[in-house]
Amino acid sequence: MTRLFNEPSAFADEMIDGFVASHGRWVRRVSGGVARSTRSTPDTVALVIGGGSGHYPAFAGLVGQGLAHGAAMGNLFASPSAQQVYNVAKASDNGAGVLLGYGNYAGDVLHFTQAQDRLRAEGIDCRSIAVTDDTSSAPLAEKHKRRGIAGDLTVFKVAAAAAEAGHSMDSVVEIAERANDRTRSFGVAFTGCTLPGAPEPLFSVPEGRMAVGMGIHGEPGIGETDIPTADALAELLVKDLLAEVPDGVSVEGARVVPLLNGLGSVKYEELFVVYRRVAQLLADAGVVAVDPQVGELVTSFDMAGTSLTLFWLDAELEELWLAPADAPAFRRGAVTAQALDAEELAFDAEQLAVIPDATEESRQAAPAILAALDAAKAVIDANVAELGRIDAIAGDGDHGIGMERGIHAAAAAAADAVVRGAGAGTVLNLAADAWADKAGGTSGALWGMALRAVGNAVGDTEAPNAAAVAAGVAEAKRSIMDFGKAKVGDKTLVDVLSPFSDALTAAVNDGGSLRDAWGTAATVAEQSAEATANLLPLMGRARPHAEKSLGTPDAGAISMALIVRAIHNTLIGETAAKNTVKENA
Numbered sequence: 001m002t003r004l005f006n007e008p009s010a011f012a013d014e015m016i017d018g019f020v021a022s023h024g025r026w027v028r029r030v031s032g033g034v035a036r037s038t039r040s041t042p043d044t045v046a047l048v049i050g051g052g053s054g055h056y057p058a059f060a061g062l063v064g065q066g067l068a069h070g071a072a073m074g075n076l077f078a079s080p081s082a083q084q085v086y087n088v089a090k091a092s093d094n095g096a097g098v099l100l101g102y103g104n105y106a107g108d109v110l111h112f113t114q115a116q117d118r119l120r121a122e123g124i125d126c127r128s129i130a131v132t133d134d135t136s137s138a139p140l141a142e143k144h145k146r147r148g149i150a151g152d153l154t155v156f157k158v159a160a161a162a163a164e165a166g167h168s169m170d171s172v173v174e175i176a177e178r179a180n181d182r183t184r185s186f187g188v189a190f191t192g193c194t195l196p197g198a199p200e201p202l203f204s205v206p207e208g209r210m211a212v213g214m215g216i217h218g219e220p221g222i223g224e225t226d227i228p229t230a231d232a233l234a235e236l237l238v239k240d241l242l243a244e245v246p247d248g249v250s251v252e253g254a255r256v257v258p259l260l261n262g263l264g265s266v267k268y269e270e271l272f273v274v275y276r277r278v279a280q281l282l283a284d285a286g287v288v289a290v291d292p293q294v295g296e297l298v299t300s301f302d303m304a305g306t307s308l309t310l311f312w313l314d315a316e317l318e319e320l321w322l323a324p325a326d327a328p329a330f331r332r333g334a335v336t337a338q339a340l341d342a343e344e345l346a347f348d349a350e351q352l353a354v355i356p357d358a359t360e361e362s363r364q365a366a367p368a369i370l371a372a373l374d375a376a377k378a379v380i381d382a383n384v385a386e387l388g389r390i391d392a393i394a395g396d397g398d399h400g401i402g403m404e405r406g407i408h409a410a411a412a413a414a415a416d417a418v419v420r421g422a423g424a425g426t427v428l429n430l431a432a433d434a435w436a437d438k439a440g441g442t443s444g445a446l447w448g449m450a451l452r453a454v455g456n457a458v459g460d461t462e463a464p465n466a467a468a469v470a471a472g473v474a475e476a477k478r479s480i481m482d483f484g485k486a487k488v489g490d491k492t493l494v495d496v497l498s499p500f501s502d503a504l505t506a507a508v509n510d511g512g513s514l515r516d517a518w519g520t521a522a523t524v525a526e527q528s529a530e531a532t533a534n535l536l537p538l539m540g541r542a543r544p545h546a547e548k549s550l551g552t553p554d555a556g557a558i559s560m561a562l563i564v565r566a567i568h569n570t571l572i573g574e575t576a577a578k579n580t581v582k583e584n585a
Helices: 008-022 082-092 106-121 140-145 152-164 169-181 230-242 268-284 315-321 360-392 399-419 424-439 441-458 466-484 494-509 514-534 543-549 555-571
Strands: 027-030 033-036 046-053 070-076 098-103 126-131 183-189 209-212 223-226 255-262 293-295 305-312 325-327 330-332
Touching (some): 008 046, 046 106, 082 098, 082 424, 098 106, 106 466, 126 152, 126 169, 152 169, 152 315, 152 325, 230 305, 268 293, 399 441, 424 441, 441 466, 466 494
Parallel strands (some): 046 070
Antiparallel strands (some): 183 209, 209 223, 255 305
16 A cells, blocks of 8 residues: 555655655656756757656656656556646757657557647657557557557667667667567566555455456456466466567577566565576576566556566667666666756746637636536546446546546636636637646546537637537547547447437537537436446457456446536536436446
C-alpha cells in the first residue's frame, strides 16, 4: 500500500515538484512534465517521452544528456494530455523536430497523436514511436496491439543516442523502430498495486499464487500459477522470450541486452538471485549478454513482480546502447553538460487562453453550459467509486478517478470562462481542453473531443439551439469513432454515444425541443449502456481480459449515460446528483 501522501488527487503534482527539487542538475519543471535543465545541441532531434506517473524511473528519471530531452507526465496511471505533451515538446525542441516515445496504450496513442498533429500544424517535424514489447498482451501476428513495458528503456536509449549524435529525423525514427522490433518482454506479479488513498489494490492475486503476463498499470495477468522458485521463474521468463526471436536473428552467438526489472516491491537481492539463473540459461543457449541491467527500470507503483526484457542487438544498436548518458536514473560514461540560463529555465509554453468576442445572446447562454457541467460533476462525484469498481473487473480501475479529475477541471474552466465573459462555444471549448488536460487517459481525450465538437457547433454568435447541439453531438460521434477507431459493439462509450446521437438528431428533426429530444435520447443512452454488459471488449486495456468483463457493463458507457441524464435533469430543473449507477457484476 502507499503510506506517504497528502491529498491523493495532488500526489502526482507534488511528486513531480519534489523530483525536480531534488534533481535540478538534470531537469526543470515545465507545464506538463519536465525537460532538460542543461543545454542541448542546436539543430538536433529532440526525444520527448511520457506516460502516466507511478512508473519511476520511467519517465522523468530518463531525462538528461544522452537520453530524453523531456518527459510528459500524466496523473497516476493516466496518460498525459495532448496539451501536456505539446507543452513539453515545445520546451524541448532543438530545431530539428521532435520524436515522441511512449508505451502502446490507447490513451497515450490518442493524446500523443493529437499533440503530434498540433506540432505538425505549426511546421515542426514530429514523429512517434509506440513501444510494443510485451509478448503476453497480444500474439506476434498482432504485435502492433502489444503493450509497452520495460522495453521502453531500450527503445528510448538508442533513439536518444542517435539524436545526440546528430542523426536525421528519418534515421532516428528508423533506429527506434528497429529497436522496438528487436525488444521482447515478459513479466509476472505476486501482488497488485495500490494507488494513494485507495482502500484496496487495483487487482489481487491469491496468496501463494503468481499472475502471469501483467501490464505496468495493474492489468490482471493472462494466467495464474503457484509461485515458483527463483530458478524456476528464471526458466519461465527465458523460455518464453527465446521462443520468439526477432526475424533474421540466430540465437547462437546473438548479442543481447538483458533487463531484469523489478515492478516496485521485489527487492534487488531477490532480483539478483533470479538473474543468476537467467545468465546461466542465456549462456547455455549460446547468447552473449551485453551490459545486463538488474533493478527497477519501469515500475508499477508498489506492485510485487518482475519482468525480463531481451534487447537483440546489431552492431549499430549496441554502439548506441553503450553511448554515454547522464540522467537521474540512468548514467554511463562521461557526459559534459552546460546548464541553461535563468531565462531559458523559466520558459513555459502554456499561456492564458484569450477569450474571443461573443454576442450577448451567446454570453447569456453560457451559464446554462456551466450548469450542465456542474450537474455532470455532481453525478460523477456520486458514482466515482462504482465506476472504478466496474473498470477494475477487466481494466485498471482508474476510470472513476479519471472522470472525476476531468469533469472537475472542465467545470472550473467553464466557471472561469463565464466570469470572463465568454460565449457558449468558448465555454465548451475551454472546458474541453481542461478535461483532456487534467483527466488524461483515453476517456480524457474522447471527452475533450466531444465537448469541443459541440462547442464548435454552438459557436459564440447566437444562443445554442436544438439543431446546433444535435449537429455538435453528431460531429463528436464522428470524430471519436474516426480517431479512436472504435465502433458500435466494441464495448466502449461509442456504444452509448452513437445511439444517443442518432436518437437526438431524429427527435430534433421531428420538431422536438432540445429538452424533450435530449430526454428521449438520454433514455436510449441508459438502455445502451446497460446492454454493454452482454458485449466483449474489442478495444482498450480491457481487450486482453475480455471474458472477465462479460456480464458487466462498460464503465465508459455507464459514465456517459449518467452524464447525459444529469444534463437532461438540468434542462427540466431536477437535481442531477440524484441519479446513481446501479450495482453491476
